[in-house]
Amino acid sequence: MQGFFIAAMVSASLCLSATAQARDLSDLPSPEGPILLDVGGALSRTNSGDAAHFDMEMLKALPAVRLETATAVTDGVRRFEGFLMRDLLELVGAHGSTVTASALNDYAIDIAVSEFDRYDVLVAYEMDGEPLLPSDKGPLWIVYPRDQHAELQDIRYDYRWVWQLRWLDIK
Template sequence: MKITTCLLRLLRVAVLALGASAASAEEVLLTLTGAVRDGQVTIARADLDAMEWREIATSTTVTDGQPLFRGVLMRDILAHAGAEGETVTAQALNDYVIDIPVRDFHDFDVIAALYMDGAALTPRDKGPVWIVYPRDDHGVLADIRYDMRWVWQLSALHVQ
């Protein structure tokens, strides 16, 4: 019993160390521009850690089953940045760009996911940030018009 606990603790330390090496707490994850406080707000992992985290189990169009996503509500991020606008232009690492109505984030519990099934999302997968809609909780979300707003490898948000 004791040995198991010790092993688990060791494991956790190892995982934390790995995570720290992958992305430091101060490294900028997201950059918000446009109608935000002072015209530009950068968000680091430490900022996200200070917010309330949510979990969503939902099917996606590019994976099987119902992965469990963990992250921060998009509306919380916008509020954190003092965003005032109706549309968010999301941009990904590969320059994928799409406009998302801010309404979405208030109508649904859309999260900026950093974990899928307990594993941190990385740029080699769909991370570090993936916009995830609660697709299985609302029938209307199972639609191409919403699916294309699931931006993976999210890097910047422009509010207008």
């Protein structure tokens, strides 16, 4: 009888632990500052109904990445700082194959999730050490490592460089 009691206690403890871990992984903290990015669609971690809202502090909490590359819309090589798109998708528990990225001006384009694994696609919040502003491509800009991959110098990829990024819809 004592063995049954111990097994039941261990089982109950494991269930409570698994429930606590699932709860920790299902919700994101709420933004405290102005919301800069909304993520919706096929995701498992949210902080507002079925969506995830992010302020700059939350986005800067993701692992920071630097990328130096030329762009089709600026002169010379620029230094970008931000986070990898795949890290954001992992954080929200994305489980789709396509991301529709939309800008403040309602520009939208579909991007295959596989591109974020194949390339180190950045969501930049700084260029050349300065914060990106809405008046100049910011506050968030999708940036591809154009100089590191010859195929990314094709105009079809240039259309995926969404500046003034505001929404992501995972499908």
